[in-house]
């Protein structure tokens with residue numbers, strides 16, 4: 032039997048979520064913290080996002096992805112928090128042990144008092160959306176293309192069509208254009224874009240790249256390399272409408288068709304997942320259904336802004352430290368959140384009011400774009416909180432903060448929904 | 457002069473190469489693509505058929521049953537994953553019963569062991585996810601599943617370990633008769649002189665035949681399309697589920713794959729040219745619709761990819777195996793449509809026998825080793841062995857493909873073995889990086905980097921698959937190029 036190393040807190044993933052969780056756990060008094068990262072450097076997906084636009088909320092300035100990560104990496108290093116690169120977590124168990132491997136240390140099993148999951152997400156693949164045609168070279172997920180272009184300095188193509196209007200696809204449309212490629216079109220199957228409005232303006236409109244909503248790819252041509260792509264308009268059931276086809280001669284297709292939280296490890300530990308978010312079901316402390324295993328960042332829900340990842344991770348790190356020190360109150364939740372009319376999901380899923388320090392931050396996405404609605408939290412018929420929203424879209428995460436006083440003594444369901452704004456005479 | 461040249465590195469050519477590598481002859485395998493197993497062998501149902509649906513007395517019937525029986529041994533020797541999961545042909549109505557019963561009868565005539573007719577309820581006890589409408593089924597315990605490309609690659613590697621030569625990117629464009637043999641002209645412009653030539657060119661085997669002999673058969677490409685589902689659906693059924701065959705073929709099946717995915721397909725559609733391996737919306741819809749009859753609740757949301765393969769259907773109705781008329785020393789192994797994969801090991805032994813008698817007196821090598829050097833599947837090693845392996849070679853401590861848990865050590869090994877990978881798809885076929893949920897989104901760039909380093913080529917020269925399948929088109933404005 033190999034001897035087992037023990038830590039107070041083990042953090043899986045060294046992206047922005049893992050970094051912020053580690054720093055916060057340290058501030059919360061944890062001494063022996065270990066961050067495990069499978070890549071060659073810390074920073075996660077941020078390291079390939081060389082564009083501006085990170086940190087507006089947290090730092091009140093516009094940073095590039097690597098610059099944003101760098102601030103956390105430096106802070107973590109100055110606090111002397113231990114981390115290991117090129118180290119992959121292979122297995123996680125509900126007793127908070129992890130199996131890891133690395134070239135340097137080989138295979139090991141570690142024990143933690145608390146674990147924080149921060150594995151991020153992965154991109155949806157082509158097959159999941161099932162485009163007919165050939166399978167030539169020249170089809171990339173937007174993230175893989177981003178890695179080649181931004182990190183290796185290599186071009187993936189010259190004439191490009193993008194499927195899906197997620198943020199990474201939009202950003203890559205601009206990036207490819209700046210690198211001298213011709214981006215012919217972005218096709219989105221939904222009647223609205225899943226990306227941030229600011230990205231549509233700055234990445235497409237400013238470069239005259241057309242965005243075709245309610246369109247999908249109906250064929251890919253080319254035996255060896257992509258030679259052509261056909262898109263067509265879709266009807267309400269998302270079936271292509273004959274006669275609406277547009278053909279492009281091109282050599283590249285970028286897919287930006289959504290992200291999926293990376294939860295293979297969570298599954299192996301028996302952690303309950305939310306079928307809507309694809310991430311773990313979490314409570315007010317970002318603790319999963321397995322006691323002492325916390326989660327934050329894209330592994331819980333796909334975030335559009337890294338700033339919110341950082342906030343969520345701070346919460347997870349803070350409470351993981353409390354758990355490790357025996358300060359969290361275990362027990363069944365007082366409140367369960369419900370996504371009501373117009374809301375796709377709500378995180379956290381459950382609340383133990385006794386663990387709240389000041390407030391609970393409910394995060395959610397709406398089911399479809401809409402204007403002028405009230406975002407409402409109710410307990411039974413009682414109004415807990417109401418916020419007027421001028422513009423809501425699934426591409427932008429919403430949040431509502433509820434002070435702990437308002438929840439004291441409540442139990443049962445907390446219902447979050449959209450309601451019409453009453454006409455004020 | 458080379459003694460024997462095999463044209464075409466599919467499962468047929470590779471297994472023939474391995475059989476011939478038992479003898480003291482100089483054998484060469486030429487393949488037009490950048491890897492073996494890149495034709496029909498990489499895109500089919502991957503079923504080792506029991507052999508009940510071939511007409512008794514045909515080559516198909518004979519080699520199917522013989523080939524099936526050879527699978528345990530050959531896959532053991534070559535460390536190729538193979539599983540006898542058993543197959544079921546299901547009938548949905550009384551009208552289909554005569555067909556089902558005739559399959560049983562043909563099976564018995566062909567010598568298929570263990571056939572059994574089951575009632576609808578018995579079938580559903582074996583396979584609870586199957587349709588309520590099934591009234592009866594034919595159960596064949598010897599049916600199996602295999603990874604066809606693994607078999608071909610392993611056979612080529614083992615043949616090379618035993619002295620066979622392999623030339624990739626070598627397309628035969630014409631054949632001339634010369635004194636005592638043939639001169640094969642290649643697309644690159646060089647010539648290969650050989651005493652014996654074996655035509656294993658799959659969809660192109662009629663063209664190759666016609667370069668040497670009078671036309672006497674024609675290959676009609678017939679496409680079949682498939683869905684591949686995530687491993688989360690891999691247990692939907694445990695047996696291979698067929699429907700009653702139609703004149704068009706064996707019909708749509710649902711089967712676990714030997715790698716734990718679920719595969720659903722194929723339809724059958726005649727196409728004009730042997731390059732038409734694209735999937736179509738219509739074809740895939742037809743597959744889905746037909747498969748719903750067998751099992752109504754396959755979760756198509758879990759589809760991770762789709763693909764199409766082309767059957768080399770001969771207009772003669774049976775495999776064409778033997779010396780071509782008027783062309784001594786030129787052997788056809790053509791029209792090898794389904795059950796060609798199943799039959800392949802038996803066909804290889806048969807062809808080796810024909811070639812041997814052509815030469816009269818081939819002697820066996822005394823040092824022939826039928827066992828392939830085992831491939832390390834790191835993720836399947838016990839923990840202690842993992843630790844030891846990383847200590848020996850630290851590259852096994854670096855996971856490149858997250859989804860399938862493949863290490864850099866395994867990738868480097870796949871490149872440097874005999875008949876090793878030279879392309880991204882070649883690595884994929886050997887190890888399955890990029891075949892998991894993310895389909896290469898994360899590991900793609902790393903795999904390109906490793907290939908470039910190990911093959912000593914710039915990253916921009918690494919190809920996906922065939923020579924023209926360029927992945928990277930140049931360097932960025934800022935980029936130094938890697």
Ligand SMILES: Cc1cc2nc3c(=O)[nH]c(=O)nc-3n(C[C@H](O)[C@H](O)[C@H](O)COP(=O)(O)OP(=O)(O)OC[C@H]3O[C@@H](n4cnc5c(N)ncnc54)[C@H](O)[C@@H]3O)c2cc1C
Nearest residue numbers: 044046047048068069075076119120150151328329336337
């Ligand atoms: C391609 C892409 C582009 C984006 N662009 C923008 C943008 O322009 N602006 C913006 O505000 N937001 C952007 N985002 C969103 C934002 O960057 C992410 O929300 C944020 O990076 C998520 O942080 P994370 O730490 O949760 O995940 P990640 O950054 O993905 O980090 C997860 C880390 O965990 C590691 N890991 C995973 N599994 C294991 C394991 N088993 N063992 C060890 N380590 C493991 C991974 O290697 C990775 O480093 C983008 C996201 C993506 C995916």
Ligand SMILES: Cc1cc2nc3c(=O)[nH]c(=O)nc-3n(C[C@H](O)[C@H](O)[C@H](O)COP(=O)(O)OP(=O)(O)OC[C@H]3O[C@@H](n4cnc5c(N)ncnc54)[C@H](O)[C@@H]3O)c2cc1C
Nearest residue numbers: 464466468495496497501503628658680766767796797798
């Ligand atoms: C849809 C479908 C489903 C099937 N399902 C099954 C099944 O479940 N079970 C089963 O037993 N069988 C099945 N089969 C049949 C099986 O796949 C084939 O019989 C088998 O793969 C044939 O192998 P091959 O080596 O003859 O052909 P291929 O794999 O096509 O190999 C021929 C090779 O020759 C090369 N070549 C061609 N021309 C030249 C040239 N001029 N110079 C050099 N090289 C050349 C090609 O590049 C190719 O690599 C199926 C087939 C299809 C299409």
